[in-house]
Amino acid sequence: MRAWVVHKPGPASSGPLKLTDRPVPEPGPGELLVRVIACGVCRTDLHLAEGDLPPKAPDVTLGHEVVGEVVATGAGATRFRVGDRAGVAWLAGTDGTCEYCRRGRENLCPRSVYTGWDRHGGYAEYLTAADAFAHPLPGGFSDAELAPLLCAGIIGYRALLRAEVPPGGTLGVWGFGGSAHLASQIAIAQGAAVHVFTRAPDARELALSLGAASAQDSFDPSPEPLDSAIIFAPVGTMVPAALAALARGGTLAIAGIYLTDIPSLNYERHLFQERTLRSVTANTRGDAAEFLRLAERLRIKVTTTGYAFDQADRALADLAGDRVHGAAVLSM
Ligand SMILES: [Zn+2]
Ligand SMILES: [Zn+2]
Numbered sequence: 001m002r003a004w005v006v007h008k009p010g011p012a013s014s015g016p017l018k019l020t021d022r023p024v025p026e027p028g029p030g031e032l033l034v035r036v037i038a039c040g041v042c043r044t045d046l047h048l049a050e051g052d053l054p055p056k057a058p059d060v061t062l063g064h065e066v067v068g069e070v071v072a073t074g075a076g077a078t079r080f081r082v083g084d085r086a087g088v089a090w091l092a093g094t095d096g097t098c099e100y101c102r103r104g105r106e107n108l109c110p111r112s113v114y115t116g117w118d119r120h121g122g123y124a125e126y127l128t129a130a131d132a133f134a135h136p137l138p139g140g141f142s143d144a145e146l147a148p149l150l151c152a153g154i155i156g157y158r159a160l161l162r163a164e165v166p167p168g169g170t171l172g173v174w175g176f177g178g179s180a181h182l183a184s185q186i187a188i189a190q191g192a193a194v195h196v197f198t199r200a201p202d203a204r205e206l207a208l209s210l211g212a213a214s215a216q217d218s219f220d221p222s223p224e225p226l227d228s229a230i231i232f233a234p235v236g237t238m239v240p241a242a243l244a245a246l247a248r249g250g251t252l253a254i255a256g257i258y259l260t261d262i263p264s265l266n267y268e269r270h271l272f273q274e275r276t277l278r279s280v281t282a283n284t285r286g287d288a289a290e291f292l293r294l295a296e297r298l299r300i301k302v303t304t305t306g307y308a309f310d311q312a313d314r315a316l317a318d319l320a321g322d323r324v325h326g327a328a329v330l331s332m
Helices: 043-050 143-163 178-189 201-209 238-245 267-271 285-297 309-320
Strands: 002-006 017-021 031-041 066-073 085-088 091-093 126-130 170-174 193-197 214-216 226-231 246-254 276-279 304-308 327-331
Touching: 002 309, 017 309, 031 085, 031 143, 031 309, 043 309, 066 126, 066 143, 085 126, 085 143, 091 126, 143 178, 143 226, 143 246, 143 285, 143 304, 143 327, 170 178, 170 238, 178 193, 178 201, 178 285, 178 327, 193 201, 193 238, 201 214, 226 238, 238 246, 238 267, 304 309, 309 327
Parallel strands: 170 193, 170 226, 193 214, 226 246, 246 276, 304 327
Antiparallel strands: 002 017, 031 066, 031 126, 031 327, 066 085
């Protein structure tokens, strides 16, 4: 089968991905073999391809927003049958026994493994995935629309939970790509006024068309004090700006797995009055199930830019250059 691998991490423009041939994998006990139909291109893939996140395996295949069809099941895999559609997302496995797993915080499991980082992902014709960590897919979406729901959507939803928007409150969103455009729609459906901060003019237009209360440049002042804020862009200098825009008691959640350094903060301007700053680490399977149900019920609109499978390197370079409208998706 054909599979893209990260051969030598480096700038997306230098072509860090290589198209290779390798045998179709066999599903082990408790695993599914999935034929890939579509796979989203997430910003985390860019961080892995460029080396911001250290590789955990040489020549690993990226891709953790996989929409596919189950074509074989390993011993003991009982949740899906051959012919079923399944989603494969970022969280690929946990130990199930540590204190975090036992407390329902499996996203913090120190022995968790990830699709497209520890295990081969979906920039390939086939992949294997743990049956227990694969997701049934909601109805009402095309294959390409489903893909970004599986990471951008799920992580954005966890970030929204972590931002603790009060009923009828105000939410500021910094960066407006794949994840933000999905999470914002849920916040708006739940009655929040969403203010968007992004340097990309077409992202500001998309935000307004989806019902955002306002859209402005990244470092423009907020039109009103914010009860909650989420930073989706991997830009540490946005942290003081977002904290300064919070109302008393407000919460800022940082959604990404990677952030450039945060400049020094001023206690009075950025934190006092019980403002809270918190990170978001992956997601639990519970977050995923809840988000996929909400996405179906609320008829979330998914904006995608499509790429052919053999254009994976171009999709990453476009993501690096802010040239992707909504979420980038590879289709087989
Ligand atoms: Zn654990
Ligand atoms: Zn992702």
